[in-house]
Structures are given as C-alpha cells and as structure tokens.
Amino acid sequence: MPSMKVEPKKAIQCPSAPLHCWLFRCSRRSLWKDGTGEKTEQKPRPRIEVPPLGPQPGINMRIEISPSNTLHGTLILPLTQGDDVADASLTGVPSALKAQIANALSEGDFKGKKGEILSLVGTGEGRALLVGLGKTKDLNRDVWREIGAKATAAMKPSHGKEFTVAAEDGDMHDLAAMAEGMMLRDYSYDVYLTKDDDDDEDDSEAVVRFACEDEDTEPLAATVKRMASVVKGVHRSRDLGNCPPNDLYPMAYARQAMEYAEGFERLNVSVITYEEALERGMGGLVAVGMGSSRKPCMVIFELNAHITGRAPVIVGKGITFDTGGISIKPSPSMDEMKYDMGGSSVVFGLMQALTESGWEGKVTGIACMAENMPAANAQRPGDVIRTYSGKTIEVLNTDAEGRLVLSDGLWKAGEYDPEYIIDLATLTGACVVALGHEASGLWSNDDDLRSRIHEAGNAVGELAWPMPLLPAFEKEMTDSKIADTRNLGAGRWGGANTAAAFLKQFVPSRGEGDDEEQIPWAHLDIAGTYWGAKTNATVKHGATGVHVRTLHRLITGE
Structure with a gap:
C-alpha cells in the first residue's frame, strides 16, 4: 500500500479541563493517562450492546414481463399528446372499455399532458388508468420514470391487485424506466400507525405485467430484476x-x-x-x-x-x-x-x-x-x-x-x-x-x-x-x-x-515528495x-x- 501522509500527534498542553485534554492525547493504538505520559494496556474489544430491530416496512409490488398483450386486471395505458390509441395497444381489451377510452380522448377528458391521469372504473367490463406522456418530442427516460411513479400513486383499491402496462410509444429502456418509477413510488412509512383489529385492508402485493416484444422479454426482465435490487437499497x-x-x-x-x-x-x-x-x-x-x-x-x-x-x-x-x-x-x-x-x-x-x-x-x-x-x-x-x-x-x-x-x-x-x-x-x-x-x-x-x-x-x-x-x-x-x-x-x-x-x-x-x-x-x-x-x-x-x-x-x- 502506498504511504499515506500522517502528521504525528502532539499532546495539547492546557492547564485546565483535564477530561477534554485527555481526549486529545489519544493515540491510534493506545490511550495516554492524563498527565503521566504512561501508556495503558490496550483494552479488549468491548461487547456491543444494541437494541432489537424495530418494525420494517415492506414492498407491495411485483413486476412481471410478458411477451403478449393479454390484459390482466386494470390496463395502464401511457399516451402522448394527440395519441389516438393504436389498436395494438388494446389487444384483448373488452369492447366496452375500448369505447370508454376512445370517448375520453374524443371528448377531451384526457389530453395526454405529461403526468395527467384519468381513471376509468365504470360499471361496465374492464378498468383502465390513462397516463399522459406529454409531447413526443420531449420524451426521455426521466419522463417515463415520472409517469411510472404517478401511475403507482394513482392506484386505488377499486383498480384491484393486477395491472397490465401496454405502451406503444416506448422501447425496452423506456419500459424499464417506467417500471423503476413504479417501484420507487411503491413506498410508504406507516409502521408506527396503529391499525384496528378489524381492519380489512388488503395488504397483499400488487402484480404489474409489462407487455413487450418477444425479443425484449429476457433482457427487460433482467434489467427490471437488477433495478428491483437497487430500489430495495433506496x-x-x-x-x-x-x-x-x-x-x-x-x-x-x-x-x-x-x-x-x-x-x-x-x-x-x-x-x-x-x-x-x-x-x-x-x-x-x-x-x-x-x-x-x-x-x-x-x-x-x-x-x-x-x-x-x-x-x-x-x-x-x-x-x-x-x-x-x-x-x-x-x-x-x-x-x-x-x-x-x-x-x-x-x-x-x-x-x-x-x-x-x-x-x-x-x-x-x-x-x-x-x-x-x-x-x-x-x-x-x-x-x-x-x-x-x-x-x-x-x-x-x-x-x-x-x-x-x-x-x-x-x-x-x-x-x-x-x-x-x-x-x-x-x-x-x-x-x-x-x-x-x-x-x-x-x-x-x-x-x-x-x-x-x-x-x-x-x-x-x-x-x-x-x-x-x-x-x-x-x-x-x-x-x-x-x-x-x-x-x-x-x-x-x-x-x-x-x-x-x-x-x-x-x-x-498518497505518494511522497514530488509524487x-x-x-x-x-x-x-x-x-x-x-x-x-x-x-x-x-x-x-x-x-x-x-x-x-x-x-x-x-x-x-x-
């Protein structure tokens, strides 16, 4: 190991506050007695006394990658401004829900502005979350990450526990950024809130399936798996x-x-x-x-x-x-x-x-x-x-x-x-x-x-x-x-x-002299x-x- 410049320690001479000065006389490997100049024997490593761990929050979302556009649960549909919804995005979507989406777009209830959310949970068949991507020219990974987070924030009990993301405007890397945003937002710190014994809130995990091209399935799954490990660190x-x-x-x-x-x-x-x-x-x-x-x-x-x-x-x-x-x-x-x-x-x-x-x-x-x-x-x-x-x-x-x-x-x-x-x-x-x-x-x-x-x-x-x-x-x-x-x-x-x-x-x-x-x-x-x-x-x-x-x-x- 190259040498590291270390200045020798000198005792600070001070006539008062012996405890304070005693602290400054500490060397790296031994402890000087106050005022004597004698060394004590190095103490054995003390036993570490620590408290038990407190409650730890969990993560309630699982991301899956699917090569098909088969709809499971609530459809999450990212759309840019002016998007008329490509038919491929709606494969397997019930006709009643497809009509609701088309009506929301034609009536201007949803314009596709960045971060805009519209929830469609009608009495008919199917449910959807429309998520605005903004203008196509402004799309980047940060936007996809942000709309993923906003989609997670918009999830309600009425949407159920299964979701399918069908995104025509994004490539594999965009979908990965969206998944990352969803996982990052899937967090709350409520471990100190007291819950009633009869609380019937469903704490089971949500499953979000990303539909993608066949050739992207394995690399996207590997990327999302790695991202999930990093998000756990966050x-x-x-x-x-x-x-x-x-x-x-x-x-x-x-x-x-x-x-x-x-x-x-x-x-x-x-x-x-x-x-x-x-x-x-x-x-x-x-x-x-x-x-x-x-x-x-x-x-x-x-x-x-x-x-x-x-x-x-x-x-x-x-x-x-x-x-x-x-x-x-x-x-x-x-x-x-x-x-x-x-x-x-x-x-x-x-x-x-x-x-x-x-x-x-x-x-x-x-x-x-x-x-x-x-x-x-x-x-x-x-x-x-x-x-x-x-x-x-x-x-x-x-x-x-x-x-x-x-x-x-x-x-x-x-x-x-x-x-x-x-x-x-x-x-x-x-x-x-x-x-x-x-x-x-x-x-x-x-x-x-x-x-x-x-x-x-x-x-x-x-x-x-x-x-x-x-x-x-x-x-x-x-x-x-x-x-x-x-x-x-x-x-x-x-x-x-x-x-x-x-x-x-x-x-x-590190180094010595001119080096x-x-x-x-x-x-x-x-x-x-x-x-x-x-x-x-x-x-x-x-x-x-x-x-x-x-x-x-x-x-x-x-």
Whole structure:
C-alpha cells in the first residue's frame, strides 16, 4: 500500500479541563493517562450492546414481463399528446372499455399532458388508468420514470391487485424506466400507525405485467430484476431516514447493518465503538457525540474485501438527531433533524443495492454515526479538538458538526488506499439556498470524478450540480489563530463552498515528495434533496434515498 501522509500527534498542553485534554492525547493504538505520559494496556474489544430491530416496512409490488398483450386486471395505458390509441395497444381489451377510452380522448377528458391521469372504473367490463406522456418530442427516460411513479400513486383499491402496462410509444429502456418509477413510488412509512383489529385492508402485493416484444422479454426482465435490487437499497435508505430518532440512533444503525450482513458471505460489517474511537484518537466523531447518552460509533461495510487493488470508498454523515448542541437550533422544524443521518443511510442503501444486485467488485462504505446533544459534557464553542488525521479544529459553532465526524471518516477512508473517496452529507442550509430541492451540490478535487458523478446522476434523474472549490474558501477555513482549521467560515457567504473546502483539508494524500497528491475525492451536499423534495414524483413523503442509484450507476455502469 502506498504511504499515506500522517502528521504525528502532539499532546495539547492546557492547564485546565483535564477530561477534554485527555481526549486529545489519544493515540491510534493506545490511550495516554492524563498527565503521566504512561501508556495503558490496550483494552479488549468491548461487547456491543444494541437494541432489537424495530418494525420494517415492506414492498407491495411485483413486476412481471410478458411477451403478449393479454390484459390482466386494470390496463395502464401511457399516451402522448394527440395519441389516438393504436389498436395494438388494446389487444384483448373488452369492447366496452375500448369505447370508454376512445370517448375520453374524443371528448377531451384526457389530453395526454405529461403526468395527467384519468381513471376509468365504470360499471361496465374492464378498468383502465390513462397516463399522459406529454409531447413526443420531449420524451426521455426521466419522463417515463415520472409517469411510472404517478401511475403507482394513482392506484386505488377499486383498480384491484393486477395491472397490465401496454405502451406503444416506448422501447425496452423506456419500459424499464417506467417500471423503476413504479417501484420507487411503491413506498410508504406507516409502521408506527396503529391499525384496528378489524381492519380489512388488503395488504397483499400488487402484480404489474409489462407487455413487450418477444425479443425484449429476457433482457427487460433482467434489467427490471437488477433495478428491483437497487430500489430495495433506496427503500432501505428511506426507512433509516424516516425512522424516529428515539428508535434510530448510532448503535441501532450499527445493529441493523450487522444483522443485514449476516445474510451475505461477501459483505462484512464492523463497528468502531465509542471506546475504540477514543483509543484511536477520532476526536471529531467523539467530540460531536460525547454529549449524548447514546454514544457515537463508526460503521464500516466491506463488500468483496478479498479482492486486491484500489476500489471506491463511500463515506456518510450519520447524525441521527441534530439539536445543534450548545449552539442549539431554533424549535421550528427541529423534528426534521432526524434526517441529518441521510448520508449514512445512503451508504447503507448503496451497500445493500450493490450486494443484492450481484456486484462482484470491491467497495467499502463508512458511516460516521453520532447524536448531537447539549449536555454538561458536550463540546463547546471555543473548544479545539484533535482529529484522527492529527490536524486540529477550532470549534466555533457546535451546529457545524457534520464536518467534524466526516473529518475522521475521510481520513479512515485513506487507510483502504481507495480508487476514490466520495462523501455524502446533509451538510449545509446554504446548499439548499443555492440549489433548492432540485439538485445536490457537488464538489471535487478531481475533474474526471466530478464529471462521472454528474453524468451518473443525470442518467438516473438525480441531479448533482458542480460547485466551486476555490483556494479562497480553503484559506478562509484554515484561518484560525489557535488551530489548523476552523469549523465555520468568517461570514455568512458561500457557506456550502466553505464547508466543502473544510472537508478537503481531511482528504488523505498518497505518494511522497514530488509524487505526493490527494486521493481523488468528491463531496455531495444532499441537504436539499434528501427530504422535502416536493417535486420528486417518486417520493410520497419523507426521506428520498437520493444518490443510492447515482452511486450504483457510477460504480457498476448500470
């Protein structure tokens, strides 16, 4: 493994606050006693105490591929504007339903505008959902994915549990995108709703059959099967984000990860506990989480770890609830801070998607888990912490905590000699101000990696917008008079950019002398896209699971 530049750690001399200084004297492999200069024996790995898993939401749709246009159940008929319905689309459709469809088109009840839905559930024979594709010239995969999601949203008990999609205007790839949209929308988080004992709601799965050409049957079926595995990863990310913080906290996340990995020989999950983080000198992770009674941890996923060579490492911010700490947040919308672990949920969802879609390459995921709470032993504005890299940070605001846990996660990623490192974080409100809920911010020290992530996001309908990583921002974040870096910029401007510039200070380098260079790295700020994305048709409410599909596409090419 090429050498990685590591600065030696020095004890911070301070006459007061012995507990705080004791934290900074932690070395990677041993713990210094306060004030003695003597080492203690390394402690045995502590037993991990974790709670039982809570209820897990299910998926209630099965996609099947059929080479015939035989109608089963309710017909789903995608139509463009001005479409007069080709007869081939209606093979096997009862004459009464065919007449209803023709009448709806001729009378202007359905015009085929993008996203338009008309449900035909009359007293006669047959049922149909007409779905508008918009203008033919504007058709693309994003449109097909969106109308698939809207078709799922329009399904009602009166439509039954069987559906047949007959689409004359789409090729195999369009049908696959529509199926993906349907599966993505087939999600709700209602596990905490109490149901009456006499509730007769039918919870059985819906079956959706896509009619296609004979030669497309096998490849379309294989594509949809792979997509279903990836969508399950998206749903995992959403489950984690939507789970209330009293049930989803650092070690609860670790428990889910360990239990999931037990079902796969190729996937290993290990946990760096709070005590081990102390011993290793992970001052960023420890400082953020030490004010909570539910201590921080770092969860590491390793897929196909036996494979040699460089491979991607994905790092996620996992603040399971963010009060802001001593720099406490205002009360309005604080409940949404359960979503502050969005980056770590994407890491889990991605590792599940890669595992279940059969990816044979090596990938590592690192989730930096903590709960940011105010307490007598919480970190304070004005503290200086020493991170896993050996660099110090002046803490100016305890609500800028995500970057602190990521500082340790990024440095840990360097130990795997990665092909590249990508971190994801619900990091800044400034990114939401800049890009709204329509695109994630994307920063990188490598032009090729930036372009590849941007293109992968475009391919799956998850926009990642390139943002500037300027030397001026780096200068601002290293302008502390008492530490190597500061966790807050000098003013209110460019907050998303300065946050990215801060993270860049903790991206490891490899090589020596003139050959030394930073590992390719990219940062995705998902503060605006992980939740609250009201224009995203594939999401009913809550967490989106954004960029599970982007990163799966980036890594696998599919």
